[in-house]
Amino acid sequence: MPDNTVMTPAALDDVARGSGVALWKQIAERIEAEIVEGRLAPGARLPTEAELSERFGVNRHTLRRALATLTEQGLIEATPGRGTFVREPPLRYPIGPRTRFSEIVSAEGREPGGRVTGSQVEPATADVAKALKIALGDEVLRIDMVRDADGVPITCGSHWYIAERCRDLDLIAAATGSVTRAMETLGLGDYRRLETRITARLADDEERRLLALAPGRTVMVVEAINGDPQRRPIQFSRARFSADRVQLVVKS
Amino acid sequence: MPDNTVMTPAALDDVARGSGVALWKQIAERIEAEIVEGRLAPGARLPTEAELSERFGVNRHTLRRALATLTEQGLIEATPGRGTFVREPPLRYPIGPRTRFSEIVSAEGREPGGRVTGSQVEPATADVAKALKIALGDEVLRIDMVRDADGVPITCGSHWYIAERCRDLDLIAAATGSVTRAMETLGLGDYRRLETRITARLADDEERRLLALAPGRTVMVVEAINGDPQRRPIQFSRARFSADRVQLVVKS
DNA sequence: AAACATTTGTGCGTATGTATC
DNA sequence: TGATACATACGCACAAATGTT
Numbered sequence: 001m002p003d004n005t006v007m008t009p010a011a012l013d014d015v016a017r018g019s020g021v022a023l024w025k026q027i028a029e030r031i032e033a034e035i036v037e038g039r040l041a042p043g044a045r046l047p048t049e050a051e052l053s054e055r056f057g058v059n060r061h062t063l064r065r066a067l068a069t070l071t072e073q074g075l076i077e078a079t080p081g082r083g084t085f086v087r088e089p090p091l092r093y094p095i096g097p098r099t100r101f102s103e104i105v106s107a108e109g110r111e112p113g114g115r116v117t118g119s120q121v122e123p124a125t126a127d128v129a130k131a132l133k134i135a136l137g138d139e140v141l142r143i144d145m146v147r148d149a150d151g152v153p154i155t156c157g158s159h160w161y162i163a164e165r166c167r168d169l170d171l172i173a174a175a176t177g178s179v180t181r182a183m184e185t186l187g188l189g190d191y192r193r194l195e196t197r198i199t200a201r202l203a204d205d206e207e208r209r210l211l212a213l214a215p216g217r218t219v220m221v222v223e224a225i226n227g228d229p230q231r232r233p234i235q236f237s238r239a240r241f242s243a244d245r246v247q248l249v250v251k252s
Numbered sequence: 253m254p255d256n257t258v259m260t261p262a263a264l265d266d267v268a269r270g271s272g273v274a275l276w277k278q279i280a281e282r283i284e285a286e287i288v289e290g291r292l293a294p295g296a297r298l299p300t301e302a303e304l305s306e307r308f309g310v311n312r313h314t315l316r317r318a319l320a321t322l323t324e325q326g327l328i329e330a331t332p333g334r335g336t337f338v339r340e341p342p343l344r345y346p347i348g349p350r351t352r353f354s355e356i357v358s359a360e361g362r363e364p365g366g367r368v369t370g371s372q373v374e375p376a377t378a379d380v381a382k383a384l385k386i387a388l389g390d391e392v393l394r395i396d397m398v399r400d401a402d403g404v405p406i407t408c409g410s411h412w413y414i415a416e417r418c419r420d421l422d423l424i425a426a427a428t429g430s431v432t433r434a435m436e437t438l439g440l441g442d443y444r445r446l447e448t449r450i451t452a453r454l455a456d457d458e459e460r461r462l463l464a465l466a467p468g469r470t471v472m473v474v475e476a477i478n479g480d481p482q483r484r485p486i487q488f489s490r491a492r493f494s495a496d497r498v499q500l501v502v503k504s
Numbered sequence: 505a506a507a508c509a510t511t512t513g514t515g516c517g518t519a520t521g522t523a524t525c
Numbered sequence: 526t527g528a529t530a531c532a533t534a535c536g537c538a539c540a541a542a543t544g545t546t
Contacts, residue, residue: 024533032377062533062535073379078511079542080511080512081511081512081542081544082510083511083512092449095504096504126281126288126289196503197502200495201470218452220450220452243451248450248451250347250448252348252444
């Protein structure tokens with residue numbers, strides 16, 4: 001094994017034994033501060049549990065108890081055999097009247113992308129008809145998309161439009177990779193979000209494939225109703241967001 | 253197989269073969285309509301897959317394909333050995349400037365409840381300090397709660413208050429089972445939601461215990477910052493909602 | 505393909521201090 | 526005072542996942 005010229009930067013980090021504060025808590029806060037203050041950058045690998053427990057002068061179990069709270073807070077993530085890593089901060093995705101994927105991703109300094117995975121004109125099912133305030137069975141245009149930021153898939157889902165108002169929207173969307181752009185082309189660029197419904201569940205096989213998720217990961221299911229300036233519904237969408245990579249934000 | 257003069261209530265439900273629409277899709281929409289229109293009530297048990305496939309005159313595989321889409325939509329839920337059931341509609345939980353648990357649950361016609369599972373004065377960790385705009389280590393009061401509707405646990409989580417402004421808040425909350433009530437008592441009843449952040453993950457052991465969730469269920473992690481009328485933060489909370497039982501709603 | 509080292513994940517046993525009854 | 530329960534902390538061992546040789 002190559003020489004490790006081990007760090008132990010200053011000395012051994014002192015934890016206050018018998019101070020009334022649990023050792024694991026002190027350690028958790030110490031590491032949390034390092035992450036929040038940026039000394040441990042996103043994506044950085046933490047020292048191994050063995051190293052850390054030695055550095056803090058505690059048993060590995062105690063150290064692991066500290067890491068567990070950080071994992072729960074979403075600050076770090078561990079993989080057996082690889083190590084423990086500082087998690088990339090999730091994409092902050094504000095939900096409001098003017099919610100548009102590409103604008104949001106751009107505002108976060110990342111490059112939005114998307115591709116159409118399918119589209120079809122079909123009769124409205126009960127949920128779609130109710131959301132769009134049309135009759136059950138009326139024709140709607142469904143567009144399925146996967147959208148990403150810097151090439152990392154963020155969300156996949158279906159978007160339903162009242163067919164007669166959206167001729168060829170699917171073709172334009174497929175060409176541009178953006179529904180917003182396509183709707184602008186049709187003079188519907190001024191839509192606004194009327195309502196958003198959020199729930200969550202385990203990702204299924206298709207979602208794991210489209211979003212490149214490991215087994216056991218979760219998705220947030222976000223249903224949205226978008227309307228024209230007169231608040232008449234023109235679009236209903238049901239998208240699944242990778243819960244690992246996105247944090248939905250509502251400002252009031 | 254002998255002909256069993258089985259029910260076939262009216263006749264056998266006709267599905268249009270060779271109509272260009274997949275059989276499973278027709279069946280899914282048929283059942284979905286029954287649920288949405290209330291002919292199949294929440295909690296009701298569907299006929300067995302064998303019965304249904306016979307009624308629709310399709311193979312059980314085809315029928316299962318239809319049920320799969322309904323499961324994905326969250327309309328039904330199947331348990332091996334028990335059957336397939338119409339899911340209870342989730343509690344609609346609006347997120348806005350005046351988000352209050354008990355008011356929301358009451359408005360849905362259900363009885364809100366809650367109990368304090370712990371409380372403590374502690375130094376602010378980095379995330380709490382940042383949310384409340386106080387210095388790291390300043391004293392905060394943490395109250396842990398489980399809250400329910402009609403006795404069904406909905407959410408569990410921690411609420412942090414700036415300690416000096418909230419003396420004895422924990423005692424009042426424990427007595428009333430409601431933080432809103434407690435804050436009113438202290439003259440802080442007029443708080444409003446400043447920001448809400450939402451993500452999701454698998455429920456851990458403690459959450460499964462507190463919320464009575466089966467293994468593999470997910471929780472939505474909702475972080476909220478509440479402020480006084482001058483929009484100064486007075487409370488930060490991190491609550492986990494049962495994703496099975498709650499749908500967060502944002503109106504714009 | 506197979507063997508090996510590294511690293512996290514899990515289980516069991518033990519001991520201690522601190523509340524609570 | 527004692528009995529009990531609980532959280533904390535330590536030690537040892539092995540399983541499971543990953544990466545390298």
